[in-house]
């Protein structure tokens with residue numbers, strides 16, 4: 253282990269480290285290179301100082317970004333924020349996110365990356381849980397004033413000493429007053445916590461996912477390789493950049509590792525994103541399936557030159573095969589399915605995969621060192637092609653949530669595999685097909701119905717644009733099947749939908765009991781369909 257100038261180790265309380273023997277193997281095999289994330293930027297800036305890094309109103313080159321990150325690091329330390337301290341970051345998709353992130357990383361301060369859509373309940377919980385001493389926000393985004401939220405959080409959480417504001421600071425500190433010159437920065441230990449992501453879990457309050465420099469640097473560099481990212485690429489951060497997918501899969505960090513340029517949009521709608529793609533000649537971006545569908549439809553009415561775009565990554569939730577098949581012809585891009593999780597494991601379809609594989613699977617693991625088990629309810633491995641729960645461990649998968657010992661005893665096996673809760677089938681080639689979530693089933697009178705399966709069939713109906721299946725309480729059956737549909741034109745009758753599904757060979761007990769129409773489906777902070785909300789709406 254390299255030495256660190258941080259005497260404080262309090263930030264490691266409640267951190268679940270990799271076991272020493274595995275850590276050694278990952279180093280020996282070269283997965284962990286002992287490079288702190290802050291060095292990724294340093295190396296690119298040395299290699300290609302004059303290349304464009306951040307695009308937008310105030311563009312910067314790699315040399316400029318490198319200098320801005322150093323100045324931010326010095327300024328944060330000068331405020332009295334110490335290496336190992338946690339800082340909650342909640343910024344919209346703006347270029348300023350990058351110098352803030354790298355300022356923190358280089359100072360050895362740990363960013364807790366929250367999403368712009370998080371509100372008091374989540375921010376207060378994450379601030380307390382992480383023990384954060386500072387909170388970085390933008391003044392406002394749309395009609396939401398983050399300073400008002402910060403006022404509530406500072407009143408509730410006494411540990412929070414600083415609020416740094418991008419834009420008009422109000423009663424807080426302006427972020428642009430922070431950067432400073434300073435003494436050499438502290439050494440950062442690559443095996444230490446680099447940053448914290450927030451779990452995308454759909455139950456309960458979010459959990460913290462502490463990722464180390466070693467594991468996250470590998471995540472970025474290896475992902476850049478499978479996305480075949482190079483210095484000529486332009487990556488557009490379309491999804492909220494605090495999310496693992498646009499941040500590091502390969503996202504902003506992968507782009508930075510190879511010296512590609514980065515652009516940002518705060519609004520992922522076709523109007524705004526297509527304009528950014530045209531303006532910056534974007535080559536790669538990542539979206540969630542509902543957005544992919546919207547973009548595919550929008551080429552009909554949005555006039556924009558998308559010819560620069562070569563790769564569209566789609567992940568975060570299952571992309572139905574019918575929608576997957578639309579992507580390449582509608583947008584003139586290659587599709588890459590990405591099945592990943594903030595906890596670690598990433599699966600990608602590859603360039604050499606056939607169209608069939610790209611459209612029908614969610615890819616295969618990123619790393620040769622990823623260990624994947626597909627197990628039945630008793631924890632026994634199932635044969636290829638059979639459905640089971642995906643368990644995993646590997647060089648970039650956490651060994652436990654931060655400060656959550658109770659939950660960890662259930663979410664991880666005794667030998668350190670993460671229980672993803674995802675139901676998958678593995679093909680002999682290693683590709684995975686996600687078939688649902690363990691908990692995303694409707695129990696109708698004792699019969700289990702997979703919501704994903706039903707949704708895939710509903711989406712095949714020509715009038716159906718979006719579909720979600722949810723269980724509603726029912727006195728006789730326990731749960732009944734409700735299909736919520738976003739449709740073009742009139743809502744088909746329940747009888748017509750049943751006839752359609754029956755003709756597709758679906759078993760009678762899986763047919764919906766009720767149909768509901770919606771104009772839009774509610775979505776989570778990152779844009780996935782929010783089942784919890786739908787079920788609550790009844």
Ligand code: OOB
Nearest residue numbers: 452496497567568569570590591592593594614686
């Ligand atoms: C990504 O990360 P999270 O942490 O927001 O959510 C992870 C969960 C997975 O366990 C799975 O249930 C679901 O989201 N998921 C998918 C999927 N990708 C993620 N389900 C079906 N098909 C897919 N392609 O969502 C995430 C992180 C990194 C890269 C991409 C996505």
